[in-house]
Amino acid sequence: MVDVEELRKKILEKTGMSRAELDRLVEKKMREYAGLLTELGVLYTIAKEHGIEVDIDRSLGFRKKIGELRAGEKDVTVVGRVVRILPPREFKRDGRKGRYVSLILSDGTGEIRLVLWNRDVDLVTSGKIKKGTVLEVINGKVEEFNGRLSLRLGYMGRLLIDPEVEEPLPEPRRYRVEELTPNLNDVDIELTVERVFDDKEVEARGEKIRYVAFLGRDDTGSVRVVLWGKDVELRRGDVVLIRGGYTREGRLGVEVHVGRGGSVEVRRLPYVRKRLAEVEEGDRIEAVATVVAVLSSKPYSAVCRDCGSPAEWDGERWVCTSCGSTNVRVTPLLVLRVDDGSSNLRAALIGAPALRFYGGSFPSGAEEKALSLLGRDVLLRGTAVKNEVTSALEIIVDELGDPDLPREIHDLLQKVEERLGEREETKSREVFKEEEGR
Ligand SMILES: [Zn+2]
The missing domain is CATH 2.40.50.140 (Nucleic acid-binding proteins)
Structure with a gap:
C-alpha cells in the first residue's frame, strides 16, 4: 500500500529540506488544493517539482480498472477520464437542499458514473473539472443504481485532478x-x-x-x-x-x-462555381445553366399512409386514389435537366427546396410554374451525387434562383482582370530579371 513516510524520506534526502520546511510546504499545498489532494498527493507533487523519480505503482497504492469494479466495493481507487458531464441537479430532502452532478469516467476498460455532491459540484461549475479531465478517485464506494454501477467518494474519499498516470488514458474517442x-x-x-x-x-x-x-x-x-x-x-x-x-x-x-x-x-462546405462538365461526385457546386427539360411528371410525390397507393390533390385536400384516405404523405418535387454548354445534368429539388420554389402555387399551380422554367437560365446550388439506379451524376438542389446578372458580369470581368494582372506581373518580373542580369 501507500507509504507516505517513505516518500517523505525520499524528498528530504534528495532536496536537503528540513522536516519543518517540508511540513510547512505540505500544509501550504494542502490549503492550495482545498482538500482535493491527499497528503500523499501533495508529497507526490512536491517530489515531481523537484525532479524526484517516484515509483508510482508502489507509492499510489492499488488502482483498479473501471471494468473490474463490482457493486458494494469500498475504498477503491480508480483513474478515469471524464467523457461526459451531466447537467448538475438540485434536490430537497427533509427540508434540506442539496446538489449533485454526475460525471461519466472512462479508462478504456469500462465506463462508470461518478457522483459529486454539494460543494464538490463547484469543481464542475467552476470549470476545474471539464470533459476530458483525468481524475483519480481515492477511497471510492461502488454502488448499484438502476442496474448501473456508480461511484461516490466515501467518508475518507478524495479526488485528484490530473494525477500521474503510467500510460495515457484513451482520449474520448x-x-x-x-x-x-x-x-x-x-x-x-x-x-x-x-x-x-x-x-x-x-x-x-x-x-x-x-x-x-x-x-x-x-x-x-x-x-x-x-x-x-x-x-x-x-x-x-x-x-x-x-x-x-x-x-x-x-x-x-x-x-x-x-x-x-x-x-x-x-x-457547411461552400458551394464552388463549376461548369457542369467539371462536376464530380460529392461536389458542392454552384452553376448557371439553362433548363432544357422538366422531367418530373408531377410537382409532387403523394403516397397514402394507410395503404401505400398514390394519392392526388382534389382541389381541396389530398385523397388516396385507392382507399379514399386523406392520411397522405406529400413530398414536393421538381426534376429538371439543365445544360450550361459544357454538359447537361439532371437536377432534382426534393421536399423543402421544391416547396420554396413553388411557393404559393403549390400544389394547384405548381405544374405550370415548373413548365415556365423551360428555356430559362437558372442559378442552382446543390450537391452532386450518383443516381443509384442509372449511376449517372445528378445534382440534388438546395437552392434554385435567377442568376444575378450584374454579379455574373462582375465576376467575369474580375476574372479577365486577374488574367491580365498575372500577365502584367510576369512581364514586370521579366523586366526585373533583365535589369538584375546587367
Ligand atoms: Zn389508401
Whole structure:
C-alpha cells in the first residue's frame, strides 16, 4: 500500500529540506488544493517539482480498472477520464437542499458514473473539472443504481485532478457508424448528411418538442440521427459533428440521439462555381445553366399512409386514389435537366427546396410554374451525387434562383482582370530579371 513516510524520506534526502520546511510546504499545498489532494498527493507533487523519480505503482497504492469494479466495493481507487458531464441537479430532502452532478469516467476498460455532491459540484461549475479531465478517485464506494454501477467518494474519499498516470488514458474517442450499438452513452461521431427528414414535433408532458432527423454517413455506413430541440437547418452534404449523443434501438436499427446533454456542430462546405462538365461526385457546386427539360411528371410525390397507393390533390385536400384516405404523405418535387454548354445534368429539388420554389402555387399551380422554367437560365446550388439506379451524376438542389446578372458580369470581368494582372506581373518580373542580369 501507500507509504507516505517513505516518500517523505525520499524528498528530504534528495532536496536537503528540513522536516519543518517540508511540513510547512505540505500544509501550504494542502490549503492550495482545498482538500482535493491527499497528503500523499501533495508529497507526490512536491517530489515531481523537484525532479524526484517516484515509483508510482508502489507509492499510489492499488488502482483498479473501471471494468473490474463490482457493486458494494469500498475504498477503491480508480483513474478515469471524464467523457461526459451531466447537467448538475438540485434536490430537497427533509427540508434540506442539496446538489449533485454526475460525471461519466472512462479508462478504456469500462465506463462508470461518478457522483459529486454539494460543494464538490463547484469543481464542475467552476470549470476545474471539464470533459476530458483525468481524475483519480481515492477511497471510492461502488454502488448499484438502476442496474448501473456508480461511484461516490466515501467518508475518507478524495479526488485528484490530473494525477500521474503510467500510460495515457484513451482520449474520448469518436465512434464510427459500424461500431454503434444500442444504449451507448456519450457518443462523439462525425457524419455527412445524406438525407434530411421533415422536421417533426412530439408532445411530451404538455410540451411540444421539435426534432430534426437525418440520415448521416461515414465511410463505414449510415445511421439515422435525431436531434432533440436543436435549432439547426441541415442540408445534404453538411458535415455534422455530434458530441455527447446516445444510441437507441430504433425501428430500423441503431439510432443516434442528441438531447440536452449533447451538442451539434454543423460545417457547411461552400458551394464552388463549376461548369457542369467539371462536376464530380460529392461536389458542392454552384452553376448557371439553362433548363432544357422538366422531367418530373408531377410537382409532387403523394403516397397514402394507410395503404401505400398514390394519392392526388382534389382541389381541396389530398385523397388516396385507392382507399379514399386523406392520411397522405406529400413530398414536393421538381426534376429538371439543365445544360450550361459544357454538359447537361439532371437536377432534382426534393421536399423543402421544391416547396420554396413553388411557393404559393403549390400544389394547384405548381405544374405550370415548373413548365415556365423551360428555356430559362437558372442559378442552382446543390450537391452532386450518383443516381443509384442509372449511376449517372445528378445534382440534388438546395437552392434554385435567377442568376444575378450584374454579379455574373462582375465576376467575369474580375476574372479577365486577374488574367491580365498575372500577365502584367510576369512581364514586370521579366523586366526585373533583365535589369538584375546587367
Ligand atoms: Zn389508401
